[in-house]
Amino acid sequence: MGDLLVFVLSGLVSGALYALLATGLVLSYSASGLFNFAHGATAYLCALTFYELHSGLGWPAVPAALLVVCVLAPGLGWGWTG
Structure with a gap:
């Protein structure tokens, strides 16, 4: 089960x-x-960053996720449109 x-x-x-x-x-x-595949590239970069922070550097999952969701993803969006 x-x-x-x-x-x-x-x-x-x-x-x-x-x-x-x-x-x-x-x-x-x-x-x-x-077709704009940048959406998938952004998702891949965020997933890779989370993986490296969590598995590679040993960060706990919650702070790594918060950093990716609250800092990296908005920063990527702002940088590409700005």
Whole structure:
């Protein structure tokens, strides 16, 4: 039963990530008429930064996530549009 819960949670997380990436791709395409893959690149960079902070440097998950969500992601958006 414990294995089933692990697989269900893993599938939910993976599905949510794919849904967010697909939503961003559809929104950017419907707004501009062009495929813009920068949304996926931003998600990859944020995920990689979180992974390196959490696994590589040993940061706890919550501070690493807060740094990525509250500092890195808005900074990337501001830098690309500014």
